[in-house]
Amino acid sequence: MKKFAAAMALVGLAGAASAEPDPKDWDSVLAAAKGQTVYWNAWGGSTATNDFIAWAGDQIEAQYGVKLEHVKLSDTADAVSRVVAEKAAGKDSGGAVDLIWINGANFAAMKENELLFGPFAEDLPNFALIDTEQNTSVTSDFTVATEGLESPWAMAQVVFYYDTARLAEPPKSMKALLDWAAANPGRFTFPQPPDFLGTTFLKQALFDLAEDTSVLAEPVSDDSYDAVADPLWAWLDQLTPHMWRSGKAYPQTGPQQLQMMGDGEIDLAISFSPGEASTAIANGQLPDTVRTFVLDGGTIGNASFVAIPYNASAKEGAMVLANFLLSPKAQANAQDPNVLGYGTVLTMDRLSNEERAMFDALELGIATLTPAELGASLPEPHPSWMTRIEADWTNRYGVSQ
Amino acid sequence: MRLAPTLTIALLIGPVLAGLAGTIAPALGFFPALGGTSVSPAPFLDLFATPGIWASTRLSLTTGLLATAISLAITALVLAGWSGTRSFGAIQAVLSPLLSVPHAAAAFGLAFLIAPSGWISRLASPWLTGWERPPDLLIVNDPWGLAMIAGLVVKEVPFLLLMSIAALPQTRPGRSYTVTASLGYTRLRGWFLITLPQLYARIRLPVYAVLAYSMSVVDVALILGPTTPPSLAVRVVQWMNDPDLSMRFQAAAAAVWQLVLVIGSLFLWRLCENLLARWSVVLASSGRRGRSNGFGRAVGLTFAILVAGSVLLGLGGLVAWSFAGFWGFPDVLPDTLTARHWARHGSNMLPVLWQTVLIAVIATALAVVLVLACLQTEVTNNLRRGRTALWLLYLPLLMPQVAFLPGFQTYALLLGIDLGTGAVTLTHLVFVLPYVMLSLEDTFRAVEPRHMVVAASLGASPSAQFWRIRLPILLAPVLTAAAVGFAVSIGQYLPTLLIGAGRVQTLTTEAVALASGGDRRVIGVYALAQTGLVMLAFASALALPRLVWANRRALREAA
Numbered sequence: 001m002k003k004f005a006a007a008m009a010l011v012g013l014a015g016a017a018s019a020e021p022d023p024k025d026w027d028s029v030l031a032a033a034k035g036q037t038v039y040w041n042a043w044g045g046s047t048a049t050n051d052f053i054a055w056a057g058d059q060i061e062a063q064y065g066v067k068l069e070h071v072k073l074s075d076t077a078d079a080v081s082r083v084v085a086e087k088a089a090g091k092d093s094g095g096a097v098d099l100i101w102i103n104g105a106n107f108a109a110m111k112e113n114e115l116l117f118g119p120f121a122e123d124l125p126n127f128a129l130i131d132t133e134q135n136t137s138v139t140s141d142f143t144v145a146t147e148g149l150e151s152p153w154a155m156a157q158v159v160f161y162y163d164t165a166r167l168a169e170p171p172k173s174m175k176a177l178l179d180w181a182a183a184n185p186g187r188f189t190f191p192q193p194p195d196f197l198g199t200t201f202l203k204q205a206l207f208d209l210a211e212d213t214s215v216l217a218e219p220v221s222d223d224s225y226d227a228v229a230d231p232l233w234a235w236l237d238q239l240t241p242h243m244w245r246s247g248k249a250y251p252q253t254g255p256q257q258l259q260m261m262g263d264g265e266i267d268l269a270i271s272f273s274p275g276e277a278s279t280a281i282a283n284g285q286l287p288d289t290v291r292t293f294v295l296d297g298g299t300i301g302n303a304s305f306v307a308i309p310y311n312a313s314a315k316e317g318a319m320v321l322a323n324f325l326l327s328p329k330a331q332a333n334a335q336d337p338n339v340l341g342y343g344t345v346l347t348m349d350r351l352s353n354e355e356r357a358m359f360d361a362l363e364l365g366i367a368t369l370t371p372a373e374l375g376a377s378l379p380e381p382h383p384s385w386m387t388r389i390e391a392d393w394t395n396r397y398g399v400s401q
Numbered sequence: 402m403r404l405a406p407t408l409t410i411a412l413l414i415g416p417v418l419a420g421l422a423g424t425i426a427p428a429l430g431f432f433p434a435l436g437g438t439s440v441s442p443a444p445f446l447d448l449f450a451t452p453g454i455w456a457s458t459r460l461s462l463t464t465g466l467l468a469t470a471i472s473l474a475i476t477a478l479v480l481a482g483w484s485g486t487r488s489f490g491a492i493q494a495v496l497s498p499l500l501s502v503p504h505a506a507a508a509f510g511l512a513f514l515i516a517p518s519g520w521i522s523r524l525a526s527p528w529l530t531g532w533e534r535p536p537d538l539l540i541v542n543d544p545w546g547l548a549m550i551a552g553l554v555v556k557e558v559p560f561l562l563l564m565s566i567a568a569l570p571q572t573r574p575g576r577s578y579t580v581t582a583s584l585g586y587t588r589l590r591g592w593f594l595i596t597l598p599q600l601y602a603r604i605r606l607p608v609y610a611v612l613a614y615s616m617s618v619v620d621v622a623l624i625l626g627p628t629t630p631p632s633l634a635v636r637v638v639q640w641m642n643d644p645d646l647s648m649r650f651q652a653a654a655a656a657v658w659q660l661v662l663v664i665g666s667l668f669l670w671r672l673c674e675n676l677l678a679r680w681s682v683v684l685a686s687s688g689r690r691g692r693s694n695g696f697g698r699a700v701g702l703t704f705a706i707l708v709a710g711s712v713l714l715g716l717g718g719l720v721a722w723s724f725a726g727f728w729g730f731p732d733v734l735p736d737t738l739t740a741r742h743w744a745r746h747g748s749n750m751l752p753v754l755w756q757t758v759l760i761a762v763i764a765t766a767l768a769v770v771l772v773l774a775c776l777q778t779e780v781t782n783n784l785r786r787g788r789t790a791l792w793l794l795y796l797p798l799l800m801p802q803v804a805f806l807p808g809f810q811t812y813a814l815l816l817g818i819d820l821g822t823g824a825v826t827l828t829h830l831v832f833v834l835p836y837v838m839l840s841l842e843d844t845f846r847a848v849e850p851r852h853m854v855v856a857a858s859l860g861a862s863p864s865a866q867f868w869r870i871r872l873p874i875l876l877a878p879v880l881t882a883a884a885v886g887f888a889v890s891i892g893q894y895l896p897t898l899l900i901g902a903g904r905v906q907t908l909t910t911e912a913v914a915l916a917s918g919g920d921r922r923v924i925g926v927y928a929l930a931q932t933g934l935v936m937l938a939f940a941s942a943l944a945l946p947r948l949v950w951a952n953r954r955a956l957r958e959a960a
Contacts, residue, residue: 039904044911045918047745071903072914077642082902084646085807088434089814096902105644113435113646166534186537192628194639249542249628255919263518264730265535284726284739285920387645399453399630 021316023123029316034065036317040306041079042101044072045255048279052340055333060324066317071097076106083115083309095311099318102150102307104142104196108383110307111149117308117315119148124319126326127151131347137303138345142380143217150305153325154334155343157377158204158299161277161367162268163261165289170268172296174208177268178235181242187267189243191257192250192398193390200300201270202389206232207378208297216381220388229389233396240397247397258285274374275341278365282338291367294374301377303345332358337365403782405774409834410793412771416809416831417796421660423808427653435646444654451651453630461633461662464546464626465616466670468553473608475554475708476561478701480600481592482694484566485574492702493566495709499559500885501935502712503892503909505916506928508552508624510715513722513921515548516541518730520718526731535730542628549626553618555708557611561604563885567840567878568603571847572596589698590691594681601674603843610798610839612670613663617801620894620913633659637803656804663801716932723925742922750908750930757907758934760822761890764829768837768886769879775838776845777871781863798835802895810899825901829893833886840882841875848874874956876949880942887938891931908934 021029044050050070057068073079079100086095102110110116121127130152132139138152139145162170171180181188191198207213209231215224240247244266251257257269258280271277271292280286306325308318324330328351331344348356364370426432430441448454483489499507513519518535526532541548574596581591601608617634626632631639637659640652722728726737813824848871856866872879894909903910912927950956 039902041903043917044914045916047915047918047920047923050749050915069904072906072911073903074914074917075642077644078898078903080644080646081641081807082899084434084649085810085899086814088432089811091814096904109644109646194643245537245539245542247629248539248544252623252628253917253919255917257919259919259921260518262727262729263516263535265518283920284728284737284922287727287729395452397629399456 020117021319023118023120023319026123026125029319030064033314033316033320036314037067037069038098038314038317038321039069039071039096040099040101040318040321041071041073041076041082041097043074043076044070045074045253047283048340052334055339056321056324056330059330060321063324064320066314066320068321076100076102080106080110080115083110083311084113086311087115092311094313095309096313097309098312098314099306099308099321101304103302103305104380105383105386107141107146107150107305107307108144110309111144111147115310116149117310117312118150120308120319121146121148121151121322123148124151124323124326126323129326129328129346129350131350134347135345137301137377137379141305142302142386143382146305150307151322151326152303152305152345153322153330154304154340155301155345156272156304157274157294157301157343157374158200159271159274159277159292159294159369159374160268161261161271161286161290161292163287163290165287166264167267170293172293174205174235174295178239178242180268181239184267185242186244186246187265188269189245189247189250189257189260189266190270191254192252193393195253197254197270197272198250199386199390199393200272202232202393203381203386204270204295204300205235206381206385206389207300208295209235216385217379219382220384225388229392232389233392236393236397248400261290262286273341274343275337275365275368277367278337279341281367282365288366292369294369298375298378300380302380304342328355328358332362335359336362337368341365341368343371403778405771405778409771409775412827413794413797413831413834416812416828417800417805419812420805420807420809421800423811424653424656424804426808427650428657430650432650432653435649437650444650445658447651448654448658457630457633457636458658458662460546460627460631461616461659462666464549464553464622464632465612465663466666468550468557468615469608469612469670471550472554472557472561472611475558475701475704476565477593477597478697479558479562479705480565480569481589481597482698482701484569485578492705493562495713496559496562496705498936498939499556499709499712500563501888501932501939502556502716503912503928503931503935504552504556504618505620505624505913506719506924506932507556507712507715508621509916509921509924509928510718511552511555511711512541512548512624513718514711514715515551520714520733523731523733532731541625544627544629546627546632549622549632551711552621552625553615555712556621557615558705558708561607561611564604564607564839565600567881568600568843569596571603571843572599585690587691587694589694590689594685598678598681606795606798607839609667609670610795610835612666613799613801616663616666617659617803619803633662634801634803641803641807653807656801656807659801660804663799667799716929719921719925719928721925722921723929725922742926746923746926750911750927753906753908753911754930754934756822756905757891757909760826760829760905760907761887764826764833764890765837765883765886767826767830768834769841769883771834772837772841772882773845773872773879776842777863777867780846794838795835797831798839806895806899813900821901822905825897825905828896828900829890832893832896833889836889837882837886840885841878844878845871845875876956877942877946880945881939884935884938884942888935891935 021032023029042053053070060066060068079097082097130138171177190201193199193202206228210228215228251260260266261269262285277286277290277292281288281290306322308315312318331346334340334342335344428444430437430439430443479492483492514521517538517540522535577595578591581595619634619638622632622635633655637652637655640648640655723742724738725735726739728735852870853866856870892909894913897905897907897910908931912931915923915927
């Protein structure tokens with residue numbers, strides 16, 4: 001009897017939700033969003049991010065009557081798992097996840113398994129503020145076409161941070177890094193792949209060490225792989241014995257490096273957020289002698305996105321939130337180093353003068369590079385490179401005992 | 402009332418079996434949502450072809466078995482050398498509160514103590530060691546898992562000690578001591594020959610639970626364990642979280658492999674029990690009385706101090722971090738102290754705190770009612786069968802959580818009972834109930850039966866006997882069991898996350914999410930909040946009987 005009632009309830013829900021929202025009809029999206037609660041599943045490991053999301057919630061509640069609940073995750077995969085489990089149980093509507101902070105491999109997997117709602121992103125009113133020809137990383141996520149299934153909200157680029165009190169001249173290429181590590185053993189490490197930042201470090205090294213990097217934009221093939229990867233392994237074979245704990249242990253996440261830097265265990269660390277060091281200094285996590293730099297050959301950059309699962313309960317509300325995140329007000333707030341320090345995805349010449357003024361008024365943090373110093377970013381390699389490099393690294397160094 | 406045992410078992414076994422089925426199916430390649438529509442051995446073949454799988458397997462076995470053996474040995478030494486003495490009260494008073502410290506918090510605290518950049522190293526640097534920078538030494542995350550074993554031992558000793566103290570009175574150690582001492586046995590030798598076998602029979606289940614837990618623990622392994630490769634449970638979680646969704650099949654296979662290892666180890670443990678039992682018979686028949694007590698007692702005391710010291714100092718470290726501005730090496734204390742972290746997180750914590758307490762109180766109350774109903778039914782109907790079946794209740798403690806929770810989630814979704822505080826509370830019940838049973842079972846059965854005979858002869862019905870005699874006598878142990886249950890509920894992470902879809906946030910889900918950011922200040926704030934909450938529960942369990950039975954001295958003490 002109970003099962004029957006539950007089944008009926010599910011049928012009822014399915015019936016109610018069968019009318020999929022039409023992102024092109026923005027007025028009806030706004031109308032339907034009013035009163036909805038959006039469960040945004042986003043990594044919860046950073047107090048700064050959590051505060052920003054809380055701020056965004058206050059804003060959209062006041063402007064659009066949409067309530068935002070931040071589901072704090074320790075790993076984006078938890079949200080993906082949830083959607084997979086719901087699909088496995090046949091729960092094709094009324095799902096628990098409305099919006100996911102996502103990019104790269106997680107996006108590719110959800111797209112491939114048809115777990116996403118859309119296309120919707122390019123119909124968001126504020127999407128017109130992005131010149132997609134100039135900023136191609138908002139329509140191609142790790143070379144996978146987004147096809148409107150996810151909406152960009154922040155730009156990220158690889159930087160390295162170091163403590164000027166302990167390291168005067170940081171090494172600005174992978175070869176220089178090896179020389180420096182050999183002279184200063186035990187003072188450099190990277191998060192252990194498959195942590196995404198650790199894998200990013202390996203990809204960054206690929207760009208710096210390989211002769212021909214053009215193949216990185218294509219799916220990996222056996223022919224291209226060895227030519228590109230062999231110099232990386234040769235270089236890592238030399239570097240690893242000079243690393244922190246001689247490469248016998250690794251930090252498990254990127255943020256763990258902040259603590260190790262603060263403890264003086266390491267002198268140099270990789271980060272995917274140009275403003276992270278400044279925010280950490282303001283937070284008392286790093287000494288104020290820390291600065292950032294990029295490699296001479298340039299560093300990898302990508303965009304962070306939000307996506308809506310195919311069975312989300314509040315798709316309209318989720319779109320309203322995605323659109324708000326693209327608004328000049330939200331973007332300028334996110335770029336403020338005292339708030340998040342994330343780069344904006346918007347194109348400045350598409351903004352009004354007042355809107356541009358909000359960005360111009362921002363002061364960069366003490367350890368943050370200017371856009372000119374950051375330089376143009378390198379594109380992410382095709383995800384198949386990441387999968388293969390990651391697996392090979394684990395075989396070679398990750399199970400070394 | 403008669404249905405209580407059946408209802409309880411159904412409530413617990415349902416989720417476990419459904420969860421197990423939901424894990425075994427993908428392990429055999431069957432999971433239609435991800436395109437697995439036929440049964441194949443591929444996931445297991447992939448698993449055993451994975452580099453480092455045997456190293457991970459070995460780590461799971463060695464860390465689990467060693468942590469359990471060492472914890473048990475320390476517990477036995479402390480009890481053998483000191484129980485019944487005046488100093489034992491002090492040892493108990495120091496060790497018992499350690500039960501309130503969450504595993505992850507204790508592990509973080511320990512890591513900060515022993516790391517090359519940790520507190521001990523800071524205290525000695527640079528004046529003694531000459532270190533201006535932390536040395537590059539592999540202490541935490543060592544490849545043998547020693548730091549991880551230490552992290553488990555400091556948490557399991559208090560647990561086994563509490564369980565032993567509850568069971569000890571039934572073995573009448575005082576009388577045994579009188580007899581063995583009059584026969585010329587040393588205190589230690591007598592205790593190990595006479596009291597330990599009786600005690601061990603009563604704490605066997607908690608020991609098995611410790612073994613199963615230590616083999617499949619994730620959070621402690623992540624903080625203190627080896628990383629190249631990590632232990633099996635950590636790899637299960639990593640594969641479960643891999644963006645490549647086809648890795649879920651291998652993850653499920655690894656979870657089943659973890660379960661097989663746990664079952665195999667339980668059998669191995671059982672085998673060792675038999676061997677030790679035989680050896681102790683030989684030892685007893687030898688008639689040797691034992692030479693001296695001093696050394697054994699000193700070792701027991703030293704370890705008790707080490708265990709208590711490392712957890713308490715670790716907590717102290719977390720307190721310091723929760724108020725720290727920048728705090729570099731080799732400073733023994735932070736440059737600046739600030740209440741900012743508490744102010745920032747305190748206001749976010751209040752609604753979460755309320756939800757956490759609500760879930761824990763309801764789950765614990767349900768567990769206590771069900772356990773009392775089961776035990777009372779058993780006593781009044783003299784059910785022997787019920788007792789065997791109650792073994793099934795402990796299944797959730799012996800099964801690695803990663804092996805059945807993902808399957809359980811699918812099952813809950815199919816029934817449509819997921820989401821919401823109610824579903825999460827019921828899920829917590831699955832884990833709270835076995836611990837409440839564990840803490841209460843023996844004491845309940847040990848209530849002097851002659852009281853009941855007297856009551857019955859005065860015309861009291863079984864229900865009157867329960868309400869007017871048994872329950873009042875059991876007030877202290879029931880409250881202690883409730884506090885244990887409350888602590889278990891507070892500590893649940895995976896069940897809360899999976900069944901609550903992340904929408905039900907508790908102190909622990911918040912703590913784990915924030916801990917992924919690695920900031921010791923935030924970790925400190927949340928770990929202390931968790932510890933404080935549980936300590937409050939234990940303190941109430943101690944204080945209430947003293948208030949209620951202010952004029953009944955013998956009823957004030959637990960057990």
